[in-house]
Amino acid sequence: MCVFCDIAAGDVPATIVFEDDATLAFLDLRPLFPGHVLVVPKEHIETLAELPSEAIAPFFGSVQKLAVAVEAAMDAKGTFVAINNKVSQSVPHLHVHVVPRRPKDGLKGFFWPRHKYKDEAHIEAAASSIRAALAS
Secondary structure (H helix, E strand, O other): OOHHHHHHHOOOOOOEEEEOOOEEEEEOOOOOOOOOEEEEEOOOOOOHHHOOHHHHHHHHHHHHHHHHHHHHHOOOOEEEEEEOOOOOOOOOOOOEEEEEEOOOOOOOOOOOOOOOOOOHHHHHHHHHHHHHHHHO
16 A cells, blocks of 8 residues: 555544545645645545546546635645656655745745644644635
8 A cells, every 4th residue: 555545544644634535635744835735536546647537527626625725724825736647756646736835935946845844733733724714
């Protein structure tokens, strides 16, 4: 099993911000910015090409919902939504990055510094904000 499958199974802890029957979203442990979320199918699917056609609309509906929530929750001006397929895919399980963005936030090209959360309270504050935005 892969680490994202282990998270979906509840065997590896993660800070979950959204879950439905087929999709799970959790905070990235090494975020570009606080509120950086990974959206994954619960089923082990390695790449976008392998996502069954009937799963595309529900999966990307969840991605869209998370993009709106992350922007609102983190008081961002927008989001960066991205998928790596095979090359630069650190975990061989389909995952979409939803990253809050602001003008002049320092991200240029694809060489981005990763930042850790300050502490558990910082992690929970970001997760709580996203959950609250999803509920509204």
